[in-house]
Amino acid sequence: MNIKRKLAAGLMAGCLLAGLTGCGGADDGVTRLTFQIWDVAQRAGMEAMCAAYTEQHPDVQIEVQVTSWNEYWTKLEAAAMSGKMPDIFWMHTNEILKYADNGKLADCSDIVETEHFSDISLANASGSDGKLYGVPKDKDTVGLVYNKEMFDAAGVAYPDENWTWDDLVDASQKIYDATGKYGYMAYGDDQLGYWNFVYQAGGSILTEDNTQANYTDPATKRAMEFYIGLQDYEWCPDQNYFAETSPGTAFFSEKGAMFFEGDWNILTELQNYPEMVGKWDVAVLPKCPDPASGDGRATISNGLSYATGANNKHMDVVKDVLKFFGSEEGQRIQGESGAAIPAYEGLEETWVGVFDEYPINVQCFIDMFDYGIQSVNNAARPEWKSKVSDTLLKIYSGELDLDTGLETMQALVNEASAEYYN
Numbered sequence: 001m002n003i004k005r006k007l008a009a010g011l012m013a014g015c016l017l018a019g020l021t022g023c024g025g026a027d028d029g030v031t032r033l034t035f036q037i038w039d040v041a042q043r044a045g046m047e048a049m050c051a052a053y054t055e056q057h058p059d060v061q062i063e064v065q066v067t068s069w070n071e072y073w074t075k076l077e078a079a080a081m082s083g084k085m086p087d088i089f090w091m092h093t094n095e096i097l098k099y100a101d102n103g104k105l106a107d108c109s110d111i112v113e114t115e116h117f118s119d120i121s122l123a124n125a126s127g128s129d130g131k132l133y134g135v136p137k138d139k140d141t142v143g144l145v146y147n148k149e150m151f152d153a154a155g156v157a158y159p160d161e162n163w164t165w166d167d168l169v170d171a172s173q174k175i176y177d178a179t180g181k182y183g184y185m186a187y188g189d190d191q192l193g194y195w196n197f198v199y200q201a202g203g204s205i206l207t208e209d210n211t212q213a214n215y216t217d218p219a220t221k222r223a224m225e226f227y228i229g230l231q232d233y234e235w236c237p238d239q240n241y242f243a244e245t246s247p248g249t250a251f252f253s254e255k256g257a258m259f260f261e262g263d264w265n266i267l268t269e270l271q272n273y274p275e276m277v278g279k280w281d282v283a284v285l286p287k288c289p290d291p292a293s294g295d296g297r298a299t300i301s302n303g304l305s306y307a308t309g310a311n312n313k314h315m316d317v318v319k320d321v322l323k324f325f326g327s328e329e330g331q332r333i334q335g336e337s338g339a340a341i342p343a344y345e346g347l348e349e350t351w352v353g354v355f356d357e358y359p360i361n362v363q364c365f366i367d368m369f370d371y372g373i374q375s376v377n378n379a380a381r382p383e384w385k386s387k388v389s390d391t392l393l394k395i396y397s398g399e400l401d402l403d404t405g406l407e408t409m410q411a412l413v414n415e416a417s418a419e420y421y422n
Contacts, residue, residue: 031317032061033087038072041268045339052333053324060317062088080104085309087318091134093124093302097379100127106310108132111323120374121343125305128379128420134305135326138340140263141299141368142196143282147181150257154178159258159283164296165197165226168258168286169233175257176235182256183235186227187242188392191300191375192260196285197223199300199373202292206413210378211421213413215406219292225402228395239396252276260285263351263365267338270358277358284364301372303343341365380416387412 037046043066050062065086067075073095079085080099091099099105109132114122117136125134144159151158154175159167172183187193190205198205203220206213214220230236237250247259252273261269261282270277287296306325308318324330331342335350342350348366355362388409395405 030059030061031314032063033314033318033321035062035064036072036076036086036089037064037066038069038090039264040066042337042339045334045337048337049325049330049333052329053321057320060321062321080309083309083311085312087312087314088306088308088321090137091125091305091307093304093375093377094381094385096125096133096305096307097128097377098382099307100131100133101129101379103310105133106308106312106315106319108135108307108319108322111135111319112326116328116344116346118343118345118369120301120372121303123374124303134307135322136343137304137306137325138264138334139301139303139343139369139372140341141301141365141372142192142260142262142285143299143364143368144258144285145251145261145280145282146258147251147254147256147280149279150175150179150181150254158281159286161284163283163286164289165200165286166289169230172233172235172257179257181254182237182250183233184230184258185242185247185250185256186230186236187247187259188239188389188396189260190389191302192262194224194227194392195300195373195376196260196298197227197288199298200285200288200291200294200296201226202288202294205376206378211417213410213417215410215413221402221406222292223288224406228392228402231396239393251280263362264340266360266362266365267354270355270360281359281361282364283361284368295371297371298373299368299371300375301369302375304340378417379420380413383416384413387416 035046035050037043043064046064050064054060054062076085076089091105112132112135118139121136121139122132125132125136127133146159148158151171156171156174168184175181175183195205198220201219201223203217203223204214205220231238247256248261248265248269250256251259252269266282285299289296306322308322312318328344328347331344331347332350334340335342335347336354338351338354340351341348352362352366391400391405391408391412394400395402400408
């Protein structure tokens with residue numbers, strides 16, 4: 001599809017925004033590069049990597065620039081259209097196919113040592129043609145965060161690898177009865193919510209080739225029914241509550257006992273809520289007790305990549321920087337900074353070690369890579385994601401029954417995907 005049509009919405013407004021453009025230049029033999037990210041919590045880690053590179057290459061300077069998530073993508077669309085993309089930038093799986101498939105990203109296949117990355121990490125950095133349009137940056141899983149004090153008050157044993165969906169429900173009820181606090185807070189999210197349950201049950205969101213939806217599959221439907229049905233318990237807030245208060249905010253306000261969280265937020269939460277340190281911990285996700293296939297274990301595993309524009313005027317220098325970012329040295333620096341779990345296989349413990357000073361079991365995030373599921377994605381996802389989310393809320397509210405809602409979600413995905421895969 002032509003990127004001019006896909007990126008046109010809001011483009012004029014985006015073009016007026018300054019900052020997300022490449023300003024690589026050379027003065028007195030120094031090449032100055034811009035590096036755009038959207039997470040201020042990772043700035044220090046990214047700057048540490050850049051400093052390590054520029055120490056070895058004093059003729060290169062790299063400026064790390066941070067913007068918000070929403071502004072980042074608005075500006076990047078405008079920059080892609082104007083041909084002034086940042087020299088280096090993060091790429092998310094939600095967006096990579098849109099940019100890669102429309103020729104806006106440089107092919108990085110020649111600088112990635114593929115033997116050091118998992119199939120999921122490589123897939124997250126690939127375009128529809130299978131070429132690598134980014135250098136794998138990090139990888140993640142989703143874990144079950146729980147309040148130990150609430151479990152103790154209810155006389156319930158802490159979650160472990162043997163926990164099932166039934167244990168999740170049982171513990172939630174007991175905690176609510178004993179404390180009046182919410183149990184597991186099941187909000188209508190995908191990566192941090194129902195996607196995990198669907199794959200645990202043996203279902204899937206897309207077909208194996210990613211070209212069509214699979215919402216009406218019996219195993220998928222069963223998981224959706226279970227997850228949406230959790231809202232009917234008195235111990236689970238409804239989606240109107242979550243529209244005002246995120247599960248994380250409720251949890252750290254000690255209003256609820258459990259929620260699903262990604263490893264990328266754990267260090268920030270420990271730092272932002274020092275009074276809660278020692279009161280909470282993390283466990284692997286509960287498994288489906290009777291899956292249609294598999295052993296009932298699954299967690300969504302995603303990961304970012306480092307990318308550059310297809311027409312960067314300092315391509316040789318930028319690719320050398322990207323190669324360093326994907327090297328063992330660069331990835332070790334990222335891990336030891338606590339920024340994220342390195343995508344580089346064998347360096348997971350560099351990230352785990354950051355938490356030695358805290359009484360928390362982050363090792364569970366690493367253990368779950370054994371049954372990680374690549375984050376759901378196809379080229380049409382930017383077009384169907386919000387529509388599917390809106391339909392899910394209609395099921396929650398009772399505006400649509402489950403069967404009608406799932407059929408609607410199926411049609412939305414298939415119609416959008418048909419433009420790309422038929």
